[in-house]
Amino acid sequence: MLPYLSLAIWVPIVAGLLVLAVNRDRDAPAARWLALVGAVAGFAVTIPLYTQFTLGTAEMQFVETIEWIPRFSVNYLLGVDGISVLFILLNSFITVLAVWAGWVVIQTRVAQYMAAFLIMSGLINGVFASLDAVLFYVFFEAQLIPMYLIIGVWGGPNRIYAALKFFLYTFLGSVLMLVALIYLYTVSGSFSILEWYQLPLSLKTQEWLFAAFFIAFAVKVPMWPVHTWLPDAHVEAPTGGSVVLAAITLKVGAYGFVRFILPILPDASHYLAGFVITLSLVAVVYIGFVALVQPDMKKLIAYSSISHMGFVTLGFFLFSQLGIEGGLVQMISHGFVSAALFLCVGVLYDRMHSRLIGDYGGVVNTMPKFAAFAMLFAMANAALPGTSGFVGEFLVILAAVKANFWLGFLAATIMILGAAYTLWMYKRVWFGDVANAGVAALKDVSKREFWLLATLVAAILALGIYPKPFTDVMHASVAQLLTQVAQSKQ
């Protein structure tokens, strides 16, 4: 069997380095095609991960291990279970779209732009595939650099501020995690994450470790109140950057919760569940209201992302099969929906060079096809049944109501708030009379944009109508995760 996980990591990275070789801007078409081929190849090598995945077992699959730094018993140890495998596919898929989305808009330093996306894609696959903590940390940190450059070099007018804020927030969180990882190593003598699942730890120790991991992942998710970097980063990032940021990098944080915090620190997780649930609900409700008043479309979607990710963490800390699966489905769904919405904003921004809702109105008159797409994505964001957004939110709300009615009640406000801010934005931008000459001159989506959006429509509807292929993969792993969380380690 081929080492599919290594391929998933290294194919995009090598492709990215090749693209870098086509450095001159007059060779841009070559760079674009090479990047697209690389991204598609990167996606292609991840497909066997799904087709050859053995259902019904929580064991790690596609395991690869090579000795790396023997002195610290660090290994190049890869493997996926039902929780992580889907994110590798999602990430490789979104990378294809991100490369495609920058096809026309990016005219300066094309090769470097494309290469940054490909390399980042490989690194993020590494995050999801690592079973060794040092390897995980290296990928976790390294993927900051391409995103930092994407925002800093190709971003909007205030890009420097946004890039720095992004970098520093995430770096702050992760350095403390590094100490936690090293501490776990000195206690256990190994950097293998799976071995840590069996490691007995006192509650006091678990609480400290929880704090370190929690800061790292909460910043990344991002949870209220450490979310402020996200709207800034989104507003300044180029469209492709926003797509990857929302669809993938946020998932890395949430993934950390299920890979590290819940199974390694079960007692602290139970002890502090109320705290995490409170923060999640604040994100859902308060950030939902914040999203309502945003004048900037990208900011609105960014706040909507925070609110939706709050749902994910809420689901995780309910400690039930429904909650955790709901959270995971929500992560995948949000990957598609937020990517689609940011692409829509990109389509408009490329034509009008404005993201302000007030600059638009009546877009449906000039861009009917585009309006249809946007309608579907807006509905998915508002969790309309039949779209992917519904599945995850429904599962989490169900789990929340089972745990406590009022918890479910507060969580369910996302249905109302989500519908309110998304559809209100839709009304103001797309409906009504043509607002100004700019809107009147708009041309409908090009063939490239059409297929870009159509792919996402297919994904959103597939997950919404028949989520079984996705949830089947998760069952066994989530069940095992639940037994791990239920076991006290003291």
Place this chain on the structure above:
Amino acid sequence: MSIAFNFGAALPEIVLASAACVILVVDLFVPDSRRQISYWLTQLTLLAAAYLTLVSPDDTPLRAFGNMYVTDKLADVLKLFAYVAVSLTLFYSRGYLAARGLFRGETFVLMLTALLGMMVMISANSFVTLYLGLELMSLSLYAMVALQRESERAVEASMKYFVLGALASGFLLYGMSMLYGATGTLEITGVADAIVNAHSNRVILVFGLVFVVSSIAFKLGAVPYHMWIPDVYDGAPTAVTLFIGSAPKLAAFAFAMRLLVGSLSALAFDWQGMLLVLSLLSMLFGNIIAIAQSSIKRMLAYSTIANMGFMLMGFLGATSDAYSAAMFYTVTYVLTTLVGFGVVLLLSREGFEADRLDDFKGLNQRSPWYAFMMLLAMFSLAGVPPTVGFYAKFSVIAAAVDIGLVWLAVVAVMASLVGALRVAKPGCCCRSTDSHCFCLAFFRRR
């Protein structure tokens, strides 16, 4: 002790010393247009020394000159990296030196004698040899800083360096005399034996130790003995700054290893407490003050201070793993500094020093490769993976956590976060007029 002169153990040093004399003489007869000859002779000397070091058998430590001199594995590795550092420094600074009339025999010879001093320090097995090496290195460095005679800043920096360096040498000699008084021997291994076997007066030993640690801290540039570093780095010609910032750190590491671990390991409990304070202060002060710098040379100077603090963390572990972490850190630091200052050097043109952060404005448009390399060096100094700086930081932090100093590890990573501010400084970016930060300069369009 029947170890006679055994010249073989010091062959690279002997070759280097003779070559330095030859180059000095040859340079007299070389016209200015042919100055390349001296340059290539210097590189050739380094190559020859590297070859001799490589082929020397290092399974068992070779001792020479009545056990005052030792060539072991540690010495070989450190020396090899010192050759690499000096060779690269020379290579990078060719254009810079030529543009400033410093492409002269004196420069090369001083570099070689400084290197010789470092090698003697690295291989010293006696307090006297150690001191000899230290002085040879320091005197050459003082002269190198002042090479640009017409530059007031350079001369001032040289004076500062000299006065403070002389003070540190005084400390060292005073400390050594105390240790000699307590143990009756100057031999490094002998002192270790004497402390363990003969019950020496502990008060005198610790008293001497304080002075020895102070001089080590001075050579490394650890807070509060760091005052000379920013001024010297800033005042010296950039090529010399590169030289001072690289190879001598290896020698300083060996200096600390030989003294603290080689001879005073019985007092480890005492010096660990001192190093803990030095390490903590250096990490915090170095990283915090670095933010406020507008000159890239000063910024790198404070970054040196901070990095030496990290390196000292490795000494706290008092196990061979921890020492090797510290050594790995030193080597990594030297290599990264070479890149950082190397880019500064290559960007400095005739009559123009690229030493303000402003000078880097729009660098990634002018020369994307240099910008990329600089960015990598900065990420490495801040310890962001997958750069080597991360692995170095990782191993010293692991050494600290291993002995239960988790709080120190937390302080260290927080300090490295502040260090990342150097790469990515937000305060300045809020104010559009202030451009004192690298990233800003990096991303800003000209």
